[in-house]
Amino acid sequence: MAYLRDRLIQAVVTIWGIVTLSFFLNKSLPGGPIEALQADIRESPFKYGLSQNPSQEDVNRVIEGLVQIPPDKPLWEAYVDYVTQVFVEFDFGQSISVAGGTDVMPLILQRAPWTIFLSTVGLLYGAIIGILLGSVMAYYEGTKFDIGMSVSIVLSRSIPYYIAAIFLLFVLGFQWGWFPTGGRVNPDLEPGMNPDWVISVFYYATLPALSFILTGFGGRALGMRANSIRLLGSEYIHNARLRGLSTYRISVTYLARNAILPIWTSIVVSLGGLLGGSVILERIFQYPGMGDLMFEAARLRDFPVLMGALIMVTFLFVLGTLIADFTYPLIDPRADMKASRE
C-alpha cells in the first residue's frame, strides 16, 4: 500500500501548494488583486457600500471580506487565516463582479458539474476511440490503412483544439445548422432526469466534446499501436496461441490489458488539459460551465472567482489522477507487489 500512500501524500501536497500559490498571487504580486482592489475601492467606494473617502480600516475590512486575506495583518498570520478559510470552511471569498457580493463557492459549484460532464465525455470517447483505433492499426501494421491513419493522426494532433472547435461550429453549427451554436441544454425542456432533457444535454455537448475528441484521440491511438505491436511479438502471446486459446481471449485479456497499462495514466493526465481547455472551448460554444465563469471573471478582473476556480480545477484534476492511481493496481497487480517488497 506504500504506492497508494505516496500518491495520497502527493495529492495533499499539491492541493496545499495551489492554495499557497493562490495566496501569494493575491497578496504579494505588484499590481496584483489586493493592490488593484485597493485602488478600485478608493476610486468608487459606493460600489462596495462605503461612503466617499473611506478610512483605511473600512477599505481593509471590505478587502478581507472579498478575498479572505486581511491586507493589514503580517504575512504569516494572513496566510494561516487564508488556508483555514479555504480548507475548513471551503470559503473562497466573494465575487467582485457578480451583483451583491455573491459567495464564490456556490457560484463555482453551480457551474462545475457541466464542465466535469463535458470533460468526462471528451475523455471517455477520446480514450475509447484511441484505444480501438490503435489496436486495429497495430493489427494491420504497415498496410495503407495504418500509414494513412498515422499521417492523419499526426496532422490532427498539430491542430489546436480550439481551432477545430471554431471550424466545427462554423460548418456544422452555423452553416449547416445540424447542431446548436450555444448553450448547454434546450431551455424549453424541463430540467430533470427525463429522456428528452438528457438527450438534449448530450446533443448540446456534441460539438464541444467532438473538438476535444478529434484533436486528442491521436496520441492515445499512436501509443496503443506502438504498445500492441511490441506485445504482439512477445513470447507469452506465442505461448497463448500454442495453447490454442481463442483469438478473442488472446486479444482482450492477453494483449489489450497489457497494452493499455502504459497509457492508463496518460489518459487521466489529459484530463488536466481538458479541464484547462474548457476555458477557451466554453467561450467558443457559449457553454455556461466553469471555464466560461473563469473567462468572465478574467475579463472583469474578478480575482476571488478566478482564484476559487483555479483551486477547484486543480482539485478536480488531482482527484482524477488519484482515481487513476487507485484503479491502476486493479489492472496491473504488479503495482502493489512492488510496494510490498519494500
Add this chain to the structure above:
Amino acid sequence: MGTETDGDSPFESTASYEQTPLEVYQNKFDRAVGGPLGVLWEDYRGRFGILLVGFYVLMGTVGVALVPQPKPNMGPRYVQPFQDPNFILGTDGLGQGLFSLMVHATPPMLKMILAGAIFANLLGVSVGLYTGYVGGATDKAIMSFVDTLNSIPGIPLLIILAAILEPTNPFLIGIILSVQRWTGRVRTIRSQVIPLANEEHVEAARALGDSKSTVLVREILPHLLPYIFIGFLGGATGIVFASVGLYFLGILPFDTQNWGIVLNFAYEQSGAMYSLEAAHWLLVPLVTIVGLTVGLTLLAQAFDQVFNPRVRARHRARGTDPGEEADEQEPTTSDVGRTRVE
C-alpha cells in the same frame, strides 16, 4: 597510407595531404549543419517542415519589410480572397488586408516562441539534469515541487497571470506562457539522465575526479541533445497553442499583433460565423495557425531521423558518391572508410 613518418619518432607524423583552413571549416560546417539538414531534407516530413517553418520565418523577417502595415480602411471591406491583387487574402470587416495582418503578427509570434522555448528548455534541462544525477532527498524535494506545479491545469493559471501582469512585450509573454511548461521537460530529461548516470564513461569521469558540473555538461548533456532539440520544437508548438488561445479570449492586451486577435474580431464582432461573405476572415487565421503548428510537428518528427546515427552515416556516404544506390543497403565499412580518406 595517408600518413608520413618523420624519421625519428612515429608520434611526429603528419598528414600527407594538408587541408586548407577553408576546407576544415567546410568539413565542420557539413558535419554540424549541412549533414543534419540533408537528412531532414531527405525525409518528406522534414522537407515539408523546413519549407513551412522557413516560410513563416521569412514572413516574420523579410515579409514585414515588404508588406505594408495593416490599418483600418486601407481597402474596401470584405474583399474576397484572390480577387484583388492588392489584397491577396481579402480584407476583413474593418478594411484591413488579411495577408498584411497575418504577416505583421508573425514577428511577435517568433519572439514569443524563441523566448518561451529557450526559457522552458534551459530551466527544464538544467533542473532535470541536476535532479536526475544527484538523486536522493534533493531529487525527491525538487520532484514533488515540479509535480505540484505540473498538476495545475495550464490555461487557468496562465489566464490569472495574464490578468494580473498584463504583459505586452512578446519576449515576456513567451516566458510567462512557459512558466509551467518547463516542468514537463524536467520529467523527460530526468528519466533519461537516471540510467545515464551509472554508465561506464560517466563513472570513469567521476573516478578521475571531475567536478559535478563537468560530468553533467561533458559526459551527460551531449546524450540529451535529441531530447533538447525535439523538446524545443514541442515547446514552440505549445507556445503557439497557448498564445493564440489567450489572444483569442482577449485576455492578453491587444498591443501586439497576433493571429488570435484576428480570430477574436472575426468571432466576436462580425457575421463571420453566420455569413459566407466574411468566412475568409475566419478561415485565413485558422489556416495560418495550423500551417505553423503542422510545420513544427513535422519538423519534430523528422528530427528523430537526424539523431539516428545509421541514417546520418548513410546520408554522408551518399553525399560523396551520388551514383551509388546507398539507400538500399547499410553502409559498409569500406564506404565509411572511403568517405574519411576523401
